[in-house]
Amino acid sequence: MFGTPARSRRLTLALATVTALALGATACGGTTKDDASKDGGSAAAGKADPNAETKKGLTVAFLPKQVNNPYFTTADNGGKKALQELGSSYKEVGTSSGTDTAGQVSYVNTLTQQQVDAMAVSAQDPGALCTALKQAMRNGVSVVTYDSDTNADCRQVFVSPASAEDLGRTQVELLAKQIGNKGEIAILSAAQTATNQNAWIDVMKKELEKPAYKDIKLVKVAYGDDDAQKSFQQTQGLLQEYPNLKGIISPTTVGIKAAAQYLSGSKYKGKVKLTGLGTPNDMRAYVKNGTVDAFELWEPAKLGALAAHAAVALESGQITGEKGQSFTAGDLGSFTLGEDGVVSPGEPTVFTKSNIDQYDF
Incomplete structure (x- = not known):
């Protein structure tokens, strides 16, 4: 599993390094890396510091399985609100189809090229995005999946709706x-x-x-x-x-x-x-x-908010995605990563005629 590298950006001057990165990106599905790169390499070598200061000014992109789907609109808006409260920026990209895996791969590659700090992805397929997501992590992008996971080695944290x-x-x-x-x-x-x-x-x-x-x-x-x-x-x-x-x-x-x-x-x-x-x-x-x-x-807004907090925690070095690491997610409380970096906001709510009017989402 890849971890989170340091976030400072600097020009890569060594031609050999630039060439190697370009070749590596080509081999991994066409994603390229600009000369302005994120320093630090793979964060798997680093250790988490739960007391590290929460970084501000980050850009976190949400890539749902399907844009304009009311469920994902609610979830992603939860992420947007959380990022605003954290002092970071939100963007959403994605396909209008829930089965366009090629489209999702293209968006991951584009986000990597744009050098977003982190991305939260709801995967349409467990393996189709792996090459692109691994390249994103090599390029210093923190990767969180939410709602629907990839293979565990293709991201750092999975925010599961419930077990x-x-x-x-x-x-x-x-x-x-x-x-x-x-x-x-x-x-x-x-x-x-x-x-x-x-x-x-x-x-x-x-x-x-x-x-x-x-x-x-x-x-x-x-x-x-x-x-x-x-x-x-x-x-x-x-x-x-x-x-x-x-x-x-x-x-x-x-x-x-x-x-x-x-x-x-x-x-x-x-x-x-x-x-x-x-x-x-x-x-x-x-x-x-x-x-x-x-x-x-479950409440989808909480799912999106937890994904946003996890992404910022990764970027801040508070977690790297290893089991047992903990981070705080604002009003949602404190969370500890389980096996394979999985975390969940809690058990689902059952809706019936007696309680449905208490909810609006």
Whole structure:
């Protein structure tokens, strides 16, 4: 895993060094490095100083899986607010598609060339960004992933919405309770390559092996690619293919909203149960009209804010991404990195008719 180099910039005068850097960048997917470079090399060799002064004037770029997605808009705005409070600058770039991995790679390379201090990335694919992200770290850019991870050696810190175990388990519990622990169910996911979705689904499958769920049968995992129309069509297809379907879990904000929209206008409303991960503002109408009984989500603004704080902590040398290191994230409190540099803002909130109006995001 790469760490955080010192942040001072200086001209690289040795021609051999410039040539080596240029060749290395070419080999790593076309990213180049300007003569003004960040000094210090790989920070893996350095030690974290939790008492180091928090740096100001940094530029932190957010690269979500999909821009103009309400979930990521909320998350990234949380990061923006945190950076403003920390005295640093925020920018957001990204693709309008949730499956454009080539586009994400291009943005990582561009941000590296622009010499941002740090980037927070929600990866569409666990491995596709690795070459570009490793080059970014070699060039002195701190890399945090949030919401959806890369391979662990391709970033320094991963801000996880909640543990995969908690999210997978609780979504099964929510749906099982609604269908009386019996019947056929399906999962409506995002993209087949989505790291977080696959981790949660793996936990769901293991959870369903428990004796308590012996009468529940998972008949299919469908993929809506975080596209509203495709997710709507996939919901329709599931109900046509499995007329006895009792419930659907959709661990994606785009998917659960699209599924609720279909169910709400169909004969299945109130009969086929739906749960998963959604935002209160997206799901409020469907909870109030009886289409959805309960769903869950962490607060995305806190996720983005924690990603921003982690990026600044890396840049300030307070952490390097190693297990056991701690940093303070403003009003969110103090956090300690777990295995592979993973940190989480806490457990998800369950939303029902009784509490949904208490939330606005």
